[in-house]
Amino acid sequence: MEVLSGRMLLRPADRDRSVAFYRDTLGLAVHREFAVGTVFFLGSGFLEVSGEGGRGASPDQSLWLQVRDLSATLDELRGRNLPILREARREPWGLDEAWIEDPDGMRIVLVEIPADHPLRRDIRPLP
Template sequence: MRTLHLGLRVADPDRAVAFYTAVGYQVVGRVPETPSGQLTMLKLPDDDVVSVELVFDPTEAGRHWGTGLSHFVIQVESMEATITDLRAKGIEVAEPESPDGSADFLTTWITDPDGNRIELVQWPTDHPAEITAADWS
């Protein structure tokens, strides 16, 4: 088994797509009518597969769903360049911190228009792209 993608309920699909494309996601495709509502599939430029699905149910328009999501994580190559780019696009970004006190392992946070928290991570240069069991051995 493996995780395919994360589905996020959104209140305004145009606003959500504008936010996620400003972050760097690309729209892969749309499914206009499903039992769950309208779906927009997104991926990051370096990914081959969809990682986020935006879900908008027009019959629930105006209803605030809140978020049961704690957060999800996006790996970035350069924290400094990413923060500069996002701030230039009007996205509020918290000041980065280093979980281990190093200069090359950095994390920061942004929040989408529906209140979903997104952690941005710059791994140390020698760290694999993913978190694996090796991180706890």
């Protein structure tokens, strides 16, 4: 299988409210809009908010967003009156993570990868 692009599809209870959250509160850039949805840039992927759902968020799903500076990001979101569910802390796997949620209760994990973490180092052996 050759994957050229990917996106997460989100079916919110109130599409306008969720679009406003992702666009205005989180400040995600709009990739494209169409009659029943909006697609946002997520770094190398996309988030499509379209249609309508009814059951709310599943505790089995989270949106993982890597940010450059977690502390600055949390300060920015607090300035927009967004509650922080869990403040930033270093996880056992070495990533700095904080949690927020969208209007339907979808957990959003904000992640900063420390400079010394294997995800940021080239672990290939030198020639």
